[in-house]
Amino acid sequence: MPATGDPAERKTTYREAMREALRDALRADERVFLMGEDVGRYGGCFGVSLGLLEEFGPERVRDAPLSESAFVGAGIGAALAGMRPIVEIMTVNFSLLALDQILNNAATLLHMSGGQLPVPIVIRMTTGAGRQLAAQHSHSLEGWYAHIPGLRVLAPATIADARYMLAPALADPDPVLIFEHGGLYNTSGDLPADAGPVDIDHAAIRRPGTDVSLITYGGSLPKVLAAADDLARGGISAEVVDLRTLRPLDDATLAGSVARTHRAVVVDEGWRTGSLAAEISARLTENNFYDLDAPVERVCSAEVPMPYARRLEEAALPQVAGIVAAARRAVGPEPFTVGAGAPYQDGKAAG
Amino acid sequence: MSATTPRARKPRARPKKQPAHVPALLASMLRIRRFEERCVELYSAARIRGFMHLYIGEEAVAVGVVEALTDEDAVVSTYREHGHALARGVPADAIMAEMFGKATGCSRGRGGSMHLFDASRRFYGGNAIVGGGLPLAAGLALADRIAGRNRVTCCFFGDGAFAEGEFHETANLAALWGLPLLLVCENNLYAMGTALERAQAQTDLAMRAASYGMVSWAVDGMDVLAVEDAARRAAEGVRAGSGPHFLEMRTYRFRAHSMYDPDRYRDKAEIERWKENDPVERLAGRLRQSGELTDEALAELEQRVADEIDAAVHSAEQAPEEPVEDLLRYVTSPVEEAS
Numbered sequence: 001m002p003a004t005g006d007p008a009e010r011k012t013t014y015r016e017a018m019r020e021a022l023r024d025a026l027r028a029d030e031r032v033f034l035m036g037e038d039v040g041r042y043g044g045c046f047g048v049s050l051g052l053l054e055e056f057g058p059e060r061v062r063d064a065p066l067s068e069s070a071f072v073g074a075g076i077g078a079a080l081a082g083m084r085p086i087v088e089i090m091t092v093n094f095s096l097l098a099l100d101q102i103l104n105n106a107a108t109l110l111h112m113s114g115g116q117l118p119v120p121i122v123i124r125m126t127t128g129a130g131r132q133l134a135a136q137h138s139h140s141l142e143g144w145y146a147h148i149p150g151l152r153v154l155a156p157a158t159i160a161d162a163r164y165m166l167a168p169a170l171a172d173p174d175p176v177l178i179f180e181h182g183g184l185y186n187t188s189g190d191l192p193a194d195a196g197p198v199d200i201d202h203a204a205i206r207r208p209g210t211d212v213s214l215i216t217y218g219g220s221l222p223k224v225l226a227a228a229d230d231l232a233r234g235g236i237s238a239e240v241v242d243l244r245t246l247r248p249l250d251d252a253t254l255a256g257s258v259a260r261t262h263r264a265v266v267v268d269e270g271w272r273t274g275s276l277a278a279e280i281s282a283r284l285t286e287n288n289f290y291d292l293d294a295p296v297e298r299v300c301s302a303e304v305p306m307p308y309a310r311r312l313e314e315a316a317l318p319q320v321a322g323i324v325a326a327a328r329r330a331v332g333p334e335p336f337t338v339g340a341g342a343p344y345q346d347g348k349a350a351g
Numbered sequence: 352m353s354a355t356t357p358r359a360r361k362p363r364a365r366p367k368k369q370p371a372h373v374p375a376l377l378a379s380m381l382r383i384r385r386f387e388e389r390c391v392e393l394y395s396a397a398r399i400r401g402f403m404h405l406y407i408g409e410e411a412v413a414v415g416v417v418e419a420l421t422d423e424d425a426v427v428s429t430y431r432e433h434g435h436a437l438a439r440g441v442p443a444d445a446i447m448a449e450m451f452g453k454a455t456g457c458s459r460g461r462g463g464s465m466h467l468f469d470a471s472r473r474f475y476g477g478n479a480i481v482g483g484g485l486p487l488a489a490g491l492a493l494a495d496r497i498a499g500r501n502r503v504t505c506c507f508f509g510d511g512a513f514a515e516g517e518f519h520e521t522a523n524l525a526a527l528w529g530l531p532l533l534l535v536c537e538n539n540l541y542a543m544g545t546a547l548e549r550a551q552a553q554t555d556l557a558m559r560a561a562s563y564g565m566v567s568w569a570v571d572g573m574d575v576l577a578v579e580d581a582a583r584r585a586a587e588g589v590r591a592g593s594g595p596h597f598l599e600m601r602t603y604r605f606r607a608h609s610m611y612d613p614d615r616y617r618d619k620a621e622i623e624r625w626k627e628n629d630p631v632e633r634l635a636g637r638l639r640q641s642g643e644l645t646d647e648a649l650a651e652l653e654q655r656v657a658d659e660i661d662a663a664v665h666s667a668e669q670a671p672e673e674p675v676e677d678l679l680r681y682v683t684s685p686v687e688e689a690s
């Protein structure tokens with residue numbers, strides 16, 4: 001559907017890619033409309049929908065009052081009645097005011113009605129920390145949503161995914177949540193000319209490797225890729241797996257990666273306890289136990305409401321150094337080779 | 352103007368004679384104004400980060416309302432709370448240090464601009480979830496009711512919050528239980544980029560609040576004396592046991608919603624019109640006319656305020672950062688030593 005026809009790669013930003021995806025969707029299907037706080041006249045609190053009101057008018061780019069429960073619920077109702085709403089919630093923190101509608105209606109209506117009432121809604125929201133916004137604007141709660149049967153949960157981490165994940169999300173007959181990490185909007189890069197609709201059933205291998213699998217998603221992907229570069233300089237070949245879809249998880253791709261590398265590090269900006277990282281670690285242990293040569297490592301956010309002060313916030317979040325250290329722990333000490341240095345000096349272990 | 356609705360009760364006309372504390376109100380408003388102007392400079396210099404929302408233009412509301420409260424009363428605020436905090440007596444240097452993310456900040460660097468707290472002054476904080484402070488304020492008031500303490504809990508919130516379920520649920524609950532709550536809606540006509548008439552089916556907020564069975568007035572929020580007068584009467588009513596009172600403060604923010612906001616949704620002429628009603632200049636003009644304020648006195652006041660802010664910035668700069676080792680502090684309460 002969204003074939004661009006552009007012959008070559010095109011420079012763009014994550015924000016613009018998302019906007020292009022919205023524009024495509026609004027053009028392609030009369031039933032699609034965008035609804036949320038400040039999506040119209042303001043252009044979206046992060047500028048994603050800037051210009052769409054002018055192009056599509058206030059019926060299809062609909063500003064809603066501050067009333068998360070009401071407008072998310074209204075989106076669900078409109079979906080029941082045949083529309084294809086895209087509802088924007090400014091950030092995941094505010095989605096908690098609509099959690100009742102998302103869980104008790106969107107995720108359950110199909111089942112409760114014995115299959116009569118599918119809810120084809122897409123709900124987009126920003127997630128994540130890193131901008132010193134403190135404890136009511138910074139949390140990564142997508143793992144909570146990934147807990148809920150009936151939902152599909154997506155986390156576009158690249159410009160191409162920002163551009164081409166929305167169409168398959170809209171094509172899904174069931175509710176889809178899209179989590180956009182706030183730190184990604186300004187990233188710029190090339191949109192590959194051959195990019196097309198994203199396969200939202202599968203994780204993506206962003207970098208192949210042989211020694212350790214670094215499994216991540218969303219806003220942590222750039223950090224994990226940087227960690228993989230760092231590890232490569234130290235002679236460790238890391239494979240980077242981008243989950244893309246947090247629910248349902250793509251066990252097969254994870255299994256394939258771990259079968260190659262025998263070691264896994266999960267990087268997740270959510271809190272460690274009860275996290276998505278915990279779920280992945282559990283699955284790898286259940287499904288791939290005999291492929292693993294080391295315990296699964298997790299790099300998550302510290303278990304603290306996100307602090308404002310820069311140093312504290314940095315310390316609370318997964319960082320490249322911590323990812324590298326976890327990967328090194330998983331890979332273990334370099335194998336002992338005769339003549340490669342003195343393993344014992346003065347009777348003490350050298351390291 | 353003291354605009355009211357037919358159904359809302361109208362506060363008595365302001366007394367002609369201005370009380371002696373009026374110059375203090377001016378000083379308090381000017382202090383908030385200059386403090387925030389400095390914050391803008393510091394934000395541009397990247398000394399302050401995160402989201403920062405300015406109160407410039409709305410100073411009369413915080414100053415007039417807090418003037419009507421006692422030290423025993425409680426204040427619950429929003430993310431646009433520098434003015435509320437300063438008026439409440441949270442020291443300027445503790446606020447500045449907080450915005451610098453320093454250990455001496457009023458929230459020990461954890462909160463930043465949107466989360467100023469001072470339990471010793473019963474300032475229950477900046478809340479960055481729109482409407483999030485309202486149920487909490489009802490709970491503070493409920494505790495006072497149960498304990499038989501005659502105190503007022505004052506909750507500030509915006510016109511945007513008026514659209515949230517949390518407002519309507521709280522208003523009903525507070526009116527039903529007769530809670531000692533003073534609800535102060537700062538109607539600055541915009542919720543971020545959304546104008547009041549594009550978010551509210553009925554824009555007369557005081558009238559709607561009255562429908563919950565509360566005493567409810569609309570007030571000229573650009574006139575600190577009108578604000579103070581209405582707040583005093585409302586607080587008296589609350590103290591006298593007649594349940595929650597609602598004040599719609601008609602005001603305007605002169606600056607953008609936050610430091611990130613390009614402010615594309617308002618007519619510049621509209622902003623200029625409201626600036627003609629600048630609460631600081633309005634009161635200064637009035638005091639000048641009545642001979643209560645001379646140029647020298649104003650210059651002296653400006654100097655005093657500038658000195659205080661300079662000192663606050665200086666001490667914030669010198670203050671230590673919270674050590675990273677303390678990252679996990681205050682997540683749960685410390686275990687009490689057995690006594």
Ligand SMILES: Cc1ncc(C[n+]2csc(CCOP(=O)(O)OP(=O)(O)O)c2C)c(N)n1
Pocket residue numbers: 037066068090094097431479480481482508509510511512513537539541542543608
């Ligand atoms: C529940 C919730 N939804 C959305 C936001 C984002 N947001 C922050 S301030 C704001 C506007 C609030 O307007 P209003 O209540 O009128 O207060 P004002 O900013 O005008 O003082 C919005 C939409 C939020 N912080 N919390």
Ligand SMILES: [Mg+2]
Pocket residue numbers: 509510511537538539540541542543
């Ligand atoms: Mg407002």
